[in-house]
Structure formats: structure tokens, C-alpha cells
Amino acid sequence: MTPSPRIAIVGAGPAGIYAADILLGRVPGARVDLIEKLPAPYGLVRYGVAPDHPRIRKITDALHEVLEHPSIRLLGGIDVGADVTVEELRAAYDGVILATGADLDVSLDIPGADLPGSFGAADLVAWYDAHPDVPRTWPLAAESIAVLGAGNVALDVTRILAKHAADLHRTDTPDHVLDALASNPVRDIHLFARRGPADVRFSALELRELGEQRDVDVLVDPAELELDEHAELMLEQFSQRRIILRTLREWAERPRAELRASRRIHLHFRQRPVRILGEQDVTGLEMERTVSDPLGRMQATGELVRHEVGAVYRAIGYRSSPVPGAPFDVDRGIIPNREGRVVGPDGAAIPRLYATGWIKRGPVGLIGSTKSDAAQTVQHLVDDLASAEPVVAASDPLAPLEGIVDWAGWLRIDEAERRAGAARGRERTKLVDRDDMIAHARGRDIAPAGPHENSTENAR
Structure with a gap:
């Protein structure tokens, strides 16, 4: 056989x-x-x-x-x-x-990319998602922040940095992340996309979530939503892009008198990073305005724009x-x-x-x-x-x-997280320390889970 x-x-x-x-x-x-x-x-x-x-x-x-x-x-x-x-x-x-x-993050090959205050999105995501192999602390010190990227990871980073910690208390976010976010001094987050509003890779649902946060306003300059020949073609072909543009226009048309939140998200289009400014730390960001040709290829204009920011996050891809x-x-x-x-x-x-x-x-x-x-x-x-x-x-x-850590061990970790969450009125709170996770997997401090057929003891 x-x-x-x-x-x-x-x-x-x-x-x-x-x-x-x-x-x-x-x-x-x-x-x-x-x-x-x-x-x-x-x-x-x-x-x-x-x-x-x-x-x-x-x-x-x-x-x-x-x-x-x-x-x-x-x-x-x-x-x-x-x-x-x-x-x-x-x-x-x-x-x-x-x-x-x-x-890993895709690197950003521009001057100043290695300055303190210049970060990769993957590192931040690993931190707020309680990855056991990353440091527990994160330097949230800037009042004005830039996020580079036109995909959903860029939206996630922007949203979490803008969110008030109290609005994450019902999630599985561990206490050290909530404590850091509670003291986050940020007031303005600038999200930059190299291409125009008809070419971003955001999903329409995640984009709208930016504007659904408590005490957070989203600002869009109407001039940045002007459409060229390429953009008109994209909107004709893709319904998701039409929805995205409709959302952006709603934000752009809001009267400024209604924008009273303590934190603001500014959306910028057709700008690509040229250099990150600063000597000892990030103090600003220099961008170049871009345009699209009829085939959608990005073209440089030579027009430079400077933004004062104290931190830059690149969300331009993983590797x-x-x-x-x-x-x-x-x-x-x-x-x-x-x-x-x-x-x-x-x-x-x-x-x-x-x-x-x-x-x-x-x-x-x-x-x-x-x-x-x-x-x-x-x-x-x-x-x-x-x-x-x-x-x-x-x-x-x-x-x-x-x-x-076999299946039975993971179930013990899962149970420990659910117990920690229940004590805080939520579904779970993640364990962060690798040694703690392994200790729970071995049955310490909580009753061991019942036998499971695919544990290492029972397999084969």
C-alpha cells in the first residue's frame, strides 16, 4: 500500500x-x-x-x-x-x-529617509498589533505627521494614528499600545498619494472610515480633485473609483466652519516625496507635484512643495x-x-x-x-x-x-487572551510577550485544554 x-x-x-x-x-x-x-x-x-x-x-x-x-x-x-x-x-x-x-517595508530611496522620525508602516503595524518580536514602545511625539502611500495600509496607519485611544478600548489592543495612543500629541496627519484621486488603490469602504471617526475631521482641497483626461477614463471604467471620488468631493465641500475636531486628516494627491528634511530629526517633507499623461503615467512637474511635519511613515509596499x-x-x-x-x-x-x-x-x-x-x-x-x-x-x-506550540498549546493561549479580554469587557486582549505565550501554551496559570487530535502527542 x-x-x-x-x-x-x-x-x-x-x-x-x-x-x-x-x-x-x-x-x-x-x-x-x-x-x-x-x-x-x-x-x-x-x-x-x-x-x-x-x-x-x-x-x-x-x-x-x-x-x-x-x-x-x-x-x-x-x-x-x-x-x-x-x-x-x-x-x-x-x-x-x-x-x-x-x-518588511519597501525602502524609500530619498535623502533623509534614515533620519530619526522616519518609519516604515510595517514596523508600526507590528507594534500596534502586538507582534511578540517587536519593541513595546513607539515614539509618538509629533504633532504633525506625514503618511506616504495610496493603499489600504496607508489608510490603516493614518486612521490608527488619528484615532483616540478610548475608541480602541473594545478591541484586542494591549494596554501598552492604548497607553501610548492616549498620550499621542498629534493634531494633523497628511496623507500623500503620488497619483491623482482616480488612481489611488484605497478601497472605497476603508476610505470612508477615515471620516467616521470621533473628533477627527478629513480635509480635501477641491483643487486637488480636478480631473484630467486619464482620470475621466478611469472613472468611466471603474465604479469603485467613482465612489472614492464621490467621498472625496463630499469632504472637500464641507464648510470650514463645521471642521472643529481636535485632530485633522489632510488628503493630498499628485505629490511624490523628494526628500525628508531635518538634521538630527525629521522636521519636514519636500514633495514634488506630479501630473498624469493620457496613459496614466506619472510625470514630474518640477514644482516643489514643503510641509512641516515631525514624523514620516512610508506605506509604499511590503517585501x-x-x-x-x-x-x-x-x-x-x-x-x-x-x-x-x-x-x-x-x-x-x-x-x-x-x-x-x-x-x-x-x-x-x-x-x-x-x-x-x-x-x-x-x-x-x-x-x-x-x-x-x-x-x-x-x-x-x-x-x-x-x-x-501545538494546537492544544495555541488553544491555551487563545483561552488566556479571552480571559484577559473578559476582565476588560472585551472579546480578547492579546498576549504580547513570547515567553508568556509559551508559558500559557504549556498549561501554566490556566487549566489545560482538552485533547486535540492534531496535537504533537496525538499525531501519527
């Missing part, structure tokens, strides 16, 4: 969990190990979505159901490249899927970290692959090695779009299984590792 294939998936975020679900649907007898660097699963949903977006975080309910499958083992706290190598995994499994996502032992295309920020099959320097597919999610195609698309991406990768893996000899491993490379 042919043994059931064993598959390792590195990364327990949406991309990895969707891949596991699809794989088990196509190969019902397969056994899947989901290997995660952090003590908690869910990746971007847990550590990349703003805390005031509970409807997006509800995706974890669906991911939770997948992880309950008896053929899946969740193995958290394992750093591939340090605790175990890709080669060791390839030698022990019939297939290895890399689904490690994108965790992936290399996975030690796997090929990596530094220029594109992905693992080189052909439809999910990882290829080496010679262009040949590396046996039993695959990629899915942002590490495969770059940081584009919404969380749900990783499903179709995973389906493509999994299908190639399934096709390869049909013609490959089963792997007979001499040993399990994960067996000697200590401190693994």
Missing part, C-alpha cells in the same frame, strides 16, 4: 492554511504539518490587520476550522533556517510549501524576507518559481519544493486572493506526487525541537 503523503507547509498565515485546506480536499489521505515561526497562527490576519477592523479579523474563524482537521498538525515556535533547514524538510516530507508572506536555504530573487522580493514550483539558478524546478502567497507572487491582492494562488501551487504538488517515489525519512527533523 502506498503510504499517505506527508507535506510540510512553512507559514501558518492565510496562504499556508488555505494551501493545507485545498491539499486535503484533493488528497484526503495526506498529512500536513503547518510550521510557524511565531507561537500563534493566522499571520497577517492577526499581526497585519488594524485592531478596529474586526470584520476582517473574523477570517480567523474560518481558518480555525481548517486547523481543527485531524490530518493537520500546527507546530508553532519553529524558525525554519535556524531550528530546521529547508533541506532537512525536503528530505523528510513528500512536499514542502513555503508560505512565509511579506514582513518578503528570504527563507534560508531557498532561492530568492532580491530584485523582485520573491522566491523564484513557475506557478508555485520553486526553481533554482539554472531554471530547473527543485524537487518537492513549492511556494504560495506573497512570497510566491509579491505583496499584491487581498487576503482572500491567496485562495486561488494556493490552488495553483497545490495542483502542481498533487501532479508531482502522482509520479514521484514516496519519501522514506530516516528521522523526523522536528522531533528533537523543544518549545513547540
Whole structure:
């Protein structure tokens, strides 16, 4: 009898969990190990979505159901490249899927980008989402802030920086973040997009949320909403862009006498960053006005505009970290692959090695779009299984590792967070310290969860 294939998936975020679900649907007898660097699963949903977006975080309910499958083992706290190598995994499994996502900011190559007070959005998001591997403190000292970007991450950063801490008390935000936001002195946040209002990548719903915050006004200069030939064409073709422009015009038409909030968000279009000003710290930002040609290509005008700000956040994109032992295309920020099959320097597919999610195609698309991406990768893996000899491993490379957080351990962490939240009148409060998370996973301080079929003790 042919043994059931064993598959390792590195990364327990949406991309990895969707891949596991699809794989088990196509190969019902397969056994899947989901290997995660952090003590908690869910990746971007847990550590990349703003805390005031509970409807997006509800995706974890669906991911939770997948992880309950008896053929899946969740193995958290394992750093591939340090605790175990890709080669060791390839030698022990019939297939290895890399689904490690994108965790770094795209750099901004302009003078002053390295000044204190110049930050990447990914770092701020990790801080307010209580990532266990980032510092607990954040320097919220500026009264005027610039955010660079025209996507939903830029909106998230702008919204959280403008939000009053009291309006996050019902979320899972930990106390150290709430305390910092409560003392945030910010009064003005300037959000800059390089292109015009018909070319931004915001979703219409998230844009409108900017104006739904308590004691926050959104200001738009009507002159910045003038449309050129390219913009008119975009509005004819895309309904979402028409909705976005309608929202912007509503804000631009508000009488200034009605704008009395203590915090203001200023939206600017057709400006690109030229340099960040300051000697010891950020003191301002120099931008150049842009225009679009009939094909939508951005053109520089040479007209410079200066804004006095004390901090600059770039939200211009994410990039992936290399996975030690796997090929990596530094220029594109992905693992080189052909439809999910990882290829080496010679262009040949590396046996039993695959990629899915942002590490495969770059940081584009919404969380749900990783499903179709995973389906493509999994299908190639399934096709390869049909013609490959089963792997007979001499040993399990994960067996000697200590401190693994399995499914039962994660349920204990989850319960501890829910208890902490209940004490504050909310659904949960995140645990932040890695050691605390592991302690709860081992059953300290709370009653252990009941047995689960995919814990390390019960698997195989």
C-alpha cells in the first residue's frame, strides 16, 4: 500500500492554511504539518490587520476550522533556517510549501529617509498589533505627521494614528499600545498619494472610515480633485473609483466652519516625496507635484512643495524576507518559481519544493486572493506526487525541537487572551510577550485544554 503523503507547509498565515485546506480536499489521505515561526497562527490576519477592523479579523474563524482537521498538525515556535533547514524538510516530507508572506517595508530611496522620525508602516503595524518580536514602545511625539502611500495600509496607519485611544478600548489592543495612543500629541496627519484621486488603490469602504471617526475631521482641497483626461477614463471604467471620488468631493465641500475636531486628516494627491528634511530629526517633507499623461503615467512637474511635519511613515509596499536555504530573487522580493514550483539558478524546478502567497507572487491582492494562488501551487504538488517515489525519512527533523506550540498549546493561549479580554469587557486582549505565550501554551496559570487530535502527542 502506498503510504499517505506527508507535506510540510512553512507559514501558518492565510496562504499556508488555505494551501493545507485545498491539499486535503484533493488528497484526503495526506498529512500536513503547518510550521510557524511565531507561537500563534493566522499571520497577517492577526499581526497585519488594524485592531478596529474586526470584520476582517473574523477570517480567523474560518481558518480555525481548517486547523481543527485531524490530518493537520500546527507546530508553532519553529524558525525554519535556524531550528530546521529547508533541506532537512525536503528530505523528510513528500512536499514542502513555503508560505512565509511579506514582513518588511519597501525602502524609500530619498535623502533623509534614515533620519530619526522616519518609519516604515510595517514596523508600526507590528507594534500596534502586538507582534511578540517587536519593541513595546513607539515614539509618538509629533504633532504633525506625514503618511506616504495610496493603499489600504496607508489608510490603516493614518486612521490608527488619528484615532483616540478610548475608541480602541473594545478591541484586542494591549494596554501598552492604548497607553501610548492616549498620550499621542498629534493634531494633523497628511496623507500623500503620488497619483491623482482616480488612481489611488484605497478601497472605497476603508476610505470612508477615515471620516467616521470621533473628533477627527478629513480635509480635501477641491483643487486637488480636478480631473484630467486619464482620470475621466478611469472613472468611466471603474465604479469603485467613482465612489472614492464621490467621498472625496463630499469632504472637500464641507464648510470650514463645521471642521472643529481636535485632530485633522489632510488628503493630498499628485505629490511624490523628494526628500525628508531635518538634521538630527525629521522636521519636514519636500514633495514634488506630479501630473498624469493620457496613459496614466506619472510625470514630474518640477514644482516643489514643503510641509512641516515631525514624523514620516512610508506605506509604499511590503517585501518578503528570504527563507534560508531557498532561492530568492532580491530584485523582485520573491522566491523564484513557475506557478508555485520553486526553481533554482539554472531554471530547473527543485524537487518537492513549492511556494504560495506573497512570497510566491509579491505583496499584491487581498487576503482572500491567496485562495486561488494556493490552488495553483497545490495542483502542481498533487501532479508531482502522482509520479514521484514516496519519501522514506530516516528521522523526523522536528522531533528533537523543544518549545513547540501545538494546537492544544495555541488553544491555551487563545483561552488566556479571552480571559484577559473578559476582565476588560472585551472579546480578547492579546498576549504580547513570547515567553508568556509559551508559558500559557504549556498549561501554566490556566487549566489545560482538552485533547486535540492534531496535537504533537496525538499525531501519527
